[in-house]
Amino acid sequence: MQDEEGEDNFSEWYNSIIEKTGLSDKRYPVKGLNIWPPYGWKLMRNVDEIIRKHFEEKGYNEVYFPTLIPQGQFNKEAEHIKGFSNEVYWVTKGGDDELDEKLVLRPTSETAMYPIFSLWVRSHSDLPLRIFQIVNTFRYETKQTRTFIRVREIHFIEGHTVHATFEDAEGQIADDTEIWKKIAEELAIPYVMGKRPEWDKFPGAFYSIGVDTFLPSGRSLQIATIHQYRDNFSRPYEIVYTDEEGNRQYGHQTTFGISERLIGAIVGIHGDKKGLIIPPSVAPIQVVIVPIPGEGVGEYSRSVEEELKRNGIRTEIDFRDQYTPGWKYNDWEEKGVPIRVEIGKIEVSEQTVTLALRTGGKKKVPRKEIVESVNQVIEEMHDLLKKRAEGKMKGYVREISTIDESRDLMPNSIYWCGSKECADKIEETGKSILGSYDGTGKCIICGKEGKRTIISKKY
């Protein structure tokens, strides 16, 4: 809610709008477990479809692995376990029986998948192996929870790959970066992407790339991660292949994770004072028709609805008779529907329709050009949302040249030499170093040559 300053204002707006519009229902009696009502779930599924399409285009195959992981299998990679053991749920009983071996609810699926990868991968001809799944994962979250952003049951998209060499795995990371670009483009979400500092990498990873966006509160939101595992997991899980010379070699692995946080990003980045603005690419309803009672309006509206639907445009018509057209306008604006089609007596007699854009403005178009007009508006609105979001993000991130200037809640762009010592001083501000990006300059602490980085308070 870029019109109101400050974290509390944003938080309040965010929490209220996602419930009012039916993106989430937070009344489930366990903290951090929320319900996806129809409108929210449809949005999530539309986002999933975009992710699925781009993963499949780059050669990933979709699979489904079990949710429950036996303790022994979970415990094989030491760093990984250290990172997760405090935040997993344990299944210890079946009926009245104590289980012989406790089961973890997957917090992520490395330890479910990799013992099986060691059976799937035998020879260099089995590589690369690229799979992904769209699943529910679980974290026993002790921090404050926040819908879509920090929850205990997470809607999670996870890609896992195995390659013959470290270089092949690096090539996969380049591919994943391409996939991410396309997804972000379709959601009109601006972001920064760079290597996380050593101490902030994924447990068990060789290095981690974080993708962050910024919400109007000033906080950064990690919305995707890509990890290079090298052979850190293939060794304990024995993912071994025979190379062309007949030698046994360990595989090299990468992962790519995306979650329901994308919904939080869509809400926070595109919304305004009136409510949600959902990019047409993923909007559950792209067009809502609001008939203004009058002769011939019902039939005319139906024919518009029918034509839009036939052309693949997600359309609803609002015939509720207990509400005025004005009330309905507000209602659909709050829900973030990109285009409202207003049809009254005038439109019927003129053979036109009025398109009201959620991003502002109206235009009257001939009835017979409705499909082209709507498609054109969809395209233009997407570009506008993208540009606006990029502008907002630029506005949030302030460049500073001394660390004392970092007193407010907003993120800063600085240079950093890469040392832990300087990092500790930087992070005394309460803000974290997100990663390293293109550009060099003098370290804000020691003055030595450094890389551009962004520091922020994180969600």
Add this chain to the structure above:
Amino acid sequence: MQDEEGEDNFSEWYNSIIEKTGLSDKRYPVKGLNIWPPYGWKLMRNVDEIIRKHFEEKGYNEVYFPTLIPQGQFNKEAEHIKGFSNEVYWVTKGGDDELDEKLVLRPTSETAMYPIFSLWVRSHSDLPLRIFQIVNTFRYETKQTRTFIRVREIHFIEGHTVHATFEDAEGQIADDTEIWKKIAEELAIPYVMGKRPEWDKFPGAFYSIGVDTFLPSGRSLQIATIHQYRDNFSRPYEIVYTDEEGNRQYGHQTTFGISERLIGAIVGIHGDKKGLIIPPSVAPIQVVIVPIPGEGVGEYSRSVEEELKRNGIRTEIDFRDQYTPGWKYNDWEEKGVPIRVEIGKIEVSEQTVTLALRTGGKKKVPRKEIVESVNQVIEEMHDLLKKRAEGKMKGYVREISTIDESRDLMPNSIYWCGSKECADKIEETGKSILGSYDGTGKCIICGKEGKRTIISKKY
């Protein structure tokens, strides 16, 4: 596998074919938790899409409720609890902490949803409420497990509705019956559908309708259930609405459940000695092109692939050079791909393609009619599979007039008066009464007027 008689033969064939073709990988180290590899998961997802379409057409909205249900919430309906308490998994720990309240992994979602339904339903204008979800559910199964048929993590589709009156709920059951008919039609699965005996109803239901099909082993497989709950759940969960006169009334509820058992049914019903036969409607690959090396074959095959894909036909091309065309034919037949397109020098010079049908027979068609020809074969094959499957099912169910004739493993059609006493005598055969269907005759035990029923050994 209708060519081999007997349960053991079928079981062996079933277990081997689903692993060999990549429908399932059973090497996960927990009994009853299997992996869905790409081919199997794609088939499941295609089936899900058909189910989703028919649910949505009848006014159901898709949602997603949490997996974890607090013990107190789970324990509210006594019959339901009695039915499930021996077979649920309990989450008792988060990290190192004992949870204050234990959590159940949903075995089905009545107890997750209904406390929230009591918030969603306020007035008669909120009704009917119709939602469904496609989720993973869990049963701590102590019996022998069998892929797709009896597993511990179940891919489950569950519809839940609330209505103002019992009659409205009965109307929903008629709608669900329609939905089921359409799904079964699209999968070419024959079935019988009828009320379960009183002692075999769903825990908490007023009555249950079971949908069963029969596998070549002779056993029946329950592939869908529709339940009338009346107000059995709305009372303990306080799902109450205000009627038009302002009186508080309990809602009346139904549920509709379908699971991954449909995949077991597809495998068992349509398969033959050579392997799977997947109905084209849900086949992950509808057409596989096998080029027979020769001049111009590669390019010609690519253009066929491109045209089929462009027309929405799920097509793959098999260019693997380590295998002969003959080996590939067997491989794709085993995987149940409906149509193989053979392209060699002759086809190129004639500007034709050869279509080999998984159900038998070949036909040569002009290159430029490829799309129409494939679509026609798909349609005809669907009808053939349906007819064959119906024929097989009729063959399995033998009509008998004395209970002594019920000695083999196959199901029987009988008449039954409806009494528990006669049922006990009938079930001494080791076969269960599935339900009541159209048709009346003399009870096979007492000779009184009875309804037609089928008895079988159940999976």
